[in-house]
Amino acid sequence: MDLDVADLSRLQFALTIMFHYLFPPLTIGLGVLLVVMEGMYLKTKDSHYEMLARFWTKIFAVNFAVGTASGIVMEFQFGTNWAVYSRYVGDVFGSALAAEGIFAFFLESGFLAVLVFGWDKVSPKMHFFSTVMVALGSLFSAVWIVIANSWQQTPGAVNETFRIANGRAEILDFWKVVFSASSMQRLTHVLLGAFIMGAFFVMSVMAYYILKDRFVELAKKCFIIALLFGTVSSVGILASGDFQARKVAQTQPPKLAAFEGVFRTERATPMYLFGVPDAEAQRVKYGVALPGMLSFLVHHDFETPVTGLDRTPVADRPPVGITFQSYHIMVALGMFFIALTLAGLYCHWRGTLYRKRWLLWTFVVAVVAPVAANQLGWVAAEVGRQPWVVYGLLRTRDAVSRSITAGQVWGSIAMFCVLYGLLFFVWLYVMDHKIRRGPEADLTMPEKTTAAGVLEAAGRLADKGGPSMTEARDGE
């Protein structure tokens, strides 16, 4: 197969964005839980919550560092590989990007230093304030990037939201870009997906401690917080997904048709529970379908037809196979989250949760499910938008940089594979190390305080040993 610059750039983008997106959902979800845990500590003065807050702060910091390192790549890549796209969308994205940089990134990374290294340097209230700021910062970063991406999905009306001038899209109404047809539904969905990720990650680690009979009392307190958060988010995301799918049916009919494998527009459109769509034969093979169900979900009646791919010119149809499967697996995982969290709550109510080892083990391994669901949701959203990069306006193939060669992109793909392999290994290693060590190690830390000189401007003050992003307060 002969891959050209556009194919290779897409491959590279997929590789780098999927790697990057392992981390933001985790930090967004963990951020909210950090606020809860530290808030509980301030309220109850229960030292368990303090230990939990400190432990999860360290985990958060590692993920944040890897997220930043892989995030810089994303920002550079718009320019390096997608120069035509950058020129086309720069004017519309400009405001969202500026807001993201100034309101989200600085907030997050600045206060993170206080969060990680400031336990003994600032008051508990100031520390809690920093935690809230970091959590808000990571929420904001999702807000602006989803707004930018949503404009690409549903650009809105020409000469109302934006206009085409000087060979590019130019913004006319900032608020119409912010509240584009899809932005708020998509943002809700992305954030709930991140909350589920955070909740399942925390539950996984805590269930592991309970099974291994370590930190049991503390782990139970933490587990129940995450379980409640995970249950609410899992149920919420079902509703949000329903809203969003109906919006897609309205604004991007070929995309919904690809999600659901609707090749022909027909009355009482069936919904496939699973199957293998065959684009050549124009039908779904080996499928099990509920007759009329898709019509019902989209139009709330069993008869009205759902627009199929036959209404879209062949050149403008998205690839059906990948879109269908990622969407279906995501939905199935969503159902699994609801089932598992409700089962957990039920057993907790019956008082049997912590005795059901098989259920706890399920929670331990279930952490991979939200990783997959978050990734696949984006695959469905982005592959389903093809062949457009800006829906109906700019084709992905036309958006690629003109001055780069396939050889250069091969080179950078190889480089990213090596670096991300390394980065992933580091991440696993550090996570493993911290989780094995567990939360309690912190409280045995001696305070090493040394009288020392300081910046002349600061006068002479006592100061404690400096730390690293991931190692603060760890022993050797």
Place this chain on the structure above:
Amino acid sequence: MDLNTVWFVLLGILLAGYAILDGFDLGVGTVYLTVKKDDERRILLNSIGPLWDGNEVWLVTFGGALFAAFPNAYASIFSGFYSAFMLVLAALIVRAVSIEFRSKHEGRMWRAFWDTLFSVASIVATFVFGVAVGNCIWGLPIGADGELSASLFSLLHPYPVLVGLLTVAGVAMHGSIYLYLKTEGELQQRIHNWIWTSFGIFLVLYLLTTIFTLVKIPRAIQNFDRAPWAWTIVVANMLAIANIPRAISLKRPFYAFLSSCATIAALIVLFGAALFPNIVVASGNPAHSLTIYDAASSQKTLGIMLLVAIIGMPFVLAYTAVIYWTFRGKVQVGRLTY
């Protein structure tokens, strides 16, 4: 001043913020391998531990602002310098990984490996930034279609290489002064010597670069005819440079650090003055240059972004100051560290 000029200036401020802040932690990486003892290396790492991540955000924001304010320039430069930017990305990632990884094991080979990677990545990133600045002043092979294509090696002709070396030396000096503030005792004495060494190299390269620029690139000072006040920046730059050895001799390292910050800021202003009103200077036909008007987003976008910056920047500066204040002071190696 129109919005395009305002954004040109704001980009300069973001770039100066990045160069000053990440400059000292890249500088710590540059001189890192001259320290041999493990404990001392850890002091060096701990001095930048809480700060380097936040410092890199300035680069992210600079990149984002360039994309947003001047998308044509962003697209041309980033795609034209493809390999160079990939090299910078690799260096920044390797650097982040090695900072976090080196102290996870005791082994000597292990630590030597990550230490070397950390230092080399810091130097490579700094050098490529300098080379990029040198090429921007020299001019780029940009065509009428706004596309430019430059292989990694075609960027390495004498002038950019000189600017690259100047950047490495300047950053090494800046980082050494920072370390002088953050350390004590015998280590501080040795750092004192590096300040003199790196200052000497910086001074020689600074003079060479200045002469080279004046002789070979008269365009770089064209703006000075129209705006004679710009000469005060040149004078301020020289005074700031001269104040570094003075402050060090007087044992006032904090003033030396401020002077070093001022030197970097002045050099960025001169860089901006050399480009203005272009943002990408063509090495061939001057008509192909991208000015801050050709390359910019619409007035509407520049206006909204300015509003965002006016609302947001005071907060950013305020809490950046608070965070630096929180982490002021000397660094020790405790059990809590790298």
